[in-house]
Amino acid sequence: MVSFDIPRNLLFYIFICxxxxxxxxxxxxxxxxxxxxxxxxxxxxxxxxxxxNILLSSFQSNSTRQSGFYNLTVGQAxxxxxxxxxxxxxxxxxxxxxxxxxxxxxxxxxxxxxQKTALVYYDECTIRYSNSSFFSEWEQEPVLELLNTGxxxxxxxxxxxxxxxxxEIATRAAKGDQLGKKYATQEVNFTAFQTLYTLAQCTPDLxxxxxxxxxxxxxxxxxxxxxxxxxxxxxxxxxxxxxxLYPFYRFTAQQLPPPPPPKPVLHSPPALxxxxxxxxxxxxxxxxxxxxxxxxxxxxxxxxxxxTRKSKKYDAVEQENGNEITTMESLQFDFSTIEAATNRFxxxxxxxxxxxxxxxxxxxxxxxxIAVKRLAVSSSQGLExxxxxxALLAKLQHRNLVRLLGFCLEGAEKLxxxxxxxxxxxxxxxxxxxxxxxLTWTKxxxxxxxxxxxxxxxxxxxxxxxxxxxLKISNILLDKDMNPKISDFGMARILGVDQSKATTNxxxxxxxxxxxxxxxxxHFSIKSDVYSFGVIILEIITGKKSSNFQQSDEDEDxxxxxxxxx
Ligand SMILES: *[C@@H]1O[C@H](CO)[C@@H](O)[C@H](O)[C@H]1NC(C)=O
Ligand SMILES: *[C@@H]1O[C@H](CO)[C@@H](O)[C@H](O)[C@H]1NC(C)=O
Ligand SMILES: *[C@@H]1O[C@H](CO)[C@@H](O)[C@H](O)[C@H]1NC(C)=O
Ligand SMILES: *[C@@H]1O[C@H](CO)[C@@H](O)[C@H](O)[C@H]1NC(C)=O
Ligand SMILES: *[C@@H]1O[C@H](CO)[C@@H](O)[C@H](O)[C@H]1NC(C)=O
Ligand SMILES: *[C@@H]1O[C@H](CO)[C@@H](O)[C@H](O)[C@H]1NC(C)=O
Numbered sequence: 001m002v003s004f005d006i007p008r009n010l011l012f013y014i015f016i017c018x019x020x021x022x023x024x025x026x027x028x029x030x031x032x033x034x035x036x037x038x039x040x041x042x043x044x045x046x047x048x049x050x051x052x053n054i055l056l057s058s059f060q061s062n063s064t065r066q067s068g069f070y071n072l073t074v075g076q077a078x079x080x081x082x083x084x085x086x087x088x089x090x091x092x093x094x095x096x097x098x099x100x101x102x103x104x105x106x107x108x109x110x111x112x113x114x115q116k117t118a119l120v121y122y123d124e125c126t127i128r129y130s131n132s133s134f135f136s137e138w139e140q141e142p143v144l145e146l147l148n149t150g151x152x153x154x155x156x157x158x159x160x161x162x163x164x165x166x167x168e169i170a171t172r173a174a175k176g177d178q179l180g181k182k183y184a185t186q187e188v189n190f191t192a193f194q195t196l197y198t199l200a201q202c203t204p205d206l207x208x209x210x211x212x213x214x215x216x217x218x219x220x221x222x223x224x225x226x227x228x229x230x231x232x233x234x235x236x237x238x239x240x241x242x243x244x245l246y247p248f249y250r251f252t253a254q255q256l257p258p259p260p261p262p263k264p265v266l267h268s269p270p271a272l273x274x275x276x277x278x279x280x281x282x283x284x285x286x287x288x289x290x291x292x293x294x295x296x297x298x299x300x301x302x303x304x305x306x307x308t309r310k311s312k313k314y315d316a317v318e319q320e321n322g323n324e325i326t327t328m329e330s331l332q333f334d335f336s337t338i339e340a341a342t343n344r345f346x347x348x349x350x351x352x353x354x355x356x357x358x359x360x361x362x363x364x365x366x367x368x369x370i371a372v373k374r375l376a377v378s379s380s381q382g383l384e385x386x387x388x389x390x391a392l393l394a395k396l397q398h399r400n401l402v403r404l405l406g407f408c409l410e411g412a413e414k415l416x417x418x419x420x421x422x423x424x425x426x427x428x429x430x431x432x433x434x435x436x437x438x439l440t441w442t443k444x445x446x447x448x449x450x451x452x453x454x455x456x457x458x459x460x461x462x463x464x465x466x467x468x469x470x471l472k473i474s475n476i477l478l479d480k481d482m483n484p485k486i487s488d489f490g491m492a493r494i495l496g497v498d499q500s501k502a503t504t505n506x507x508x509x510x511x512x513x514x515x516x517x518x519x520x521x522x523h524f525s526i527k528s529d530v531y532s533f534g535v536i537i538l539e540i541i542t543g544k545k546s547s548n549f550q551q552s553d554e555d556e557d558x559x560x561x562x563x564x565x566x
Pocket of ligand 6: 036
């Protein structure tokens with residue numbers, strides 16, 4: 001017994017020491033390399049090699065750039081010209097980026113000693129070069145799929161959550177941020193004890209639409225490689241996605257503010273011809289055995305702990321400041337832009353008439369779809385307060401809230417610009433005899449959960465503590481994955497009304513959703529929202545309108561009806 005234990009302990013200590021020494025030295029992890037076998041080769045003394053050396057050394061001198069990305073062309077004409085780029089993972093520090101680029105530049109020449117086209121993937125960076133230009137084109141080959149073999153409980157719900165989250169961060173990553181990164185991460189709660197961590201990144205030379213196409217394609221690989229698994233990644237030459245049930249990236253304090261108002265984007269068509277080129281040859285699936293995963297998890301967890309502790313504070317400060325400077329400019333839209341986007345507020349583009357004015361669908365020059373609310377209600381706010389409130393509300397970002405993108409002011413016109421949510425509102429599904437069937441119990445359950453999370457965020461987790469005051473089925477919009485998004489929140493703030501009191505005579509709430517104390521005393525609190533949420537749940541479960549009861553049977557509303565069933 002004893003003689004067995006000692007060697008095992010020794011091994012363990014050696015392993016720990018090895019890990020620690022690795023972490024203080026090069027903390028970069030090699031994943032995969034690919035030397036295109038069909039490319040021509042070069043010799044050691046050739047001009048191509050000379051240019052390649054220049055390329056790799058410029059990589060190293062440029063590896064501390066803020067964007068973590070650099071592309072370069074060395075040489076004049078075809079046989080000797082070399083195109084190359086490196087990309088560091090969006091969250092790594094300058095030091096780690098430099099370390100990774102340095103290591104990868106050395107390794108790529110060892111692994112692909114004479115091929116003109118080569119690529120190497122590390123956990124922290126990618127390096128790639130070729131004799132022909134590949135900038136601004138999205139490319140998937142070589143495809144690397146990795147999976148964490150642990151199983152998840154409730155695989156169906158997990159994959160749905162994963163899909164939704166991934167699609168969300170793909171869109172966010174594609175838009176890019178101020179540092180020139182196309183990178184996004186998101187954490188969501190899967191169970192009370194498990195959090196899902198997701199990451200998506202493109203090389204920033206891609207256009208918004210190419211980046212999105214690349215990421216969406218990578219996401220479609222996930223169910224094939226990693227169905228029901230605790231972690232997985234799909235790495236393409238131009239983009240990659242990854243998820244785990246543990247934090248594998250450093251946290252940035254909050255998402256950067258939305259990109260500046262749209263400029264026309266030149267769309268280059270996706271490089272379709274290169275897509276299937278060498279599909280089957282280089283798709284590689286590597287399953288990592290469990291013990292390695294576990295030790296790497298422990299190790300990475302520790303490392304991330306140390307790294308985030310060291311740098312979190314600074315990140316927060318930097319980004320807060322960056323925020324304040326750019327917020328107003330990036331939130332204000334030109335009236336002419338909005339007018340063009342909505343086809344001069346044409347009737348065809350009208351989505352409906354909300355409580356505060358008509359809502360129009362629009363399309364910005366960069367292709368982004370928006371919903372524009374044209375406020376018909378006069379506001380007691382000064383212009384500065386109005387702008388400030390919009391800026392604050394635009395910072396509220398939650399997957400269960402309709403995102404406010406910005407505003408527009410022109411004379412008496414006040415417009416609010418929102419993200420466009422494709423699937424209309426919940427009442428369109430709930431009260432339509434044909435559409436009703438699409439709402440299975442699982443979906444209804446997910447929708448209720450989503451609304452609850454949105455409300456909780458408004459009440460508790462956001463910095464503003466917002467009382468919605470008008471929660472109702474028609475204010476719950478559904479995105480294309482049937483994820484619910486609460487709309488029309490914060491209107492009281494924008495219009496300059498006291499949050500907790502009904503100081504206007506206008507009835508903000510909607511009959512059937514108002515708790516008694518509001519109806520009688522005009523007093524709002526978080527509890528009145530919770531009451532309205534309760535009514536919404538009843539409607540979702542029964543499929544009956546709270547106000548329908550009103551019309552058909554004078555004395556009985558949905559609530560009294562439910563009470564009679566007790
Ligand atoms: C790059 O090399 C490939 C294969 O050797 C060759 O077919 C191609 O023409 C070269 N590209 C350029 C731009 O020279
Ligand atoms: C980046 O690379 C270019 C081209 O080789 C070089 O001129 C420049 O000095 C490098 N930048 C830095 C910060 O070293
Ligand atoms: C980097 O890529 C862009 C296209 O995304 C290209 O316009 C630019 O010329 C490239 N830079 C160099 C130094 O090759
Ligand atoms: C995961 O589930 C599969 C089949 O359901 C099973 O074969 C495998 O052993 C499980 N893996 C782990 C790590 O539990
Ligand atoms: C996830 O759960 C944690 C703790 O259980 C909680 O603090 C956090 O707010 C939750 N996050 C979301 C987005 O629901
Ligand atoms: C190389 O060329 C062969 C034949 O044209 C093709 O089948 C193969 O997919 C190519 N491989 C790569 C990596 O491009």
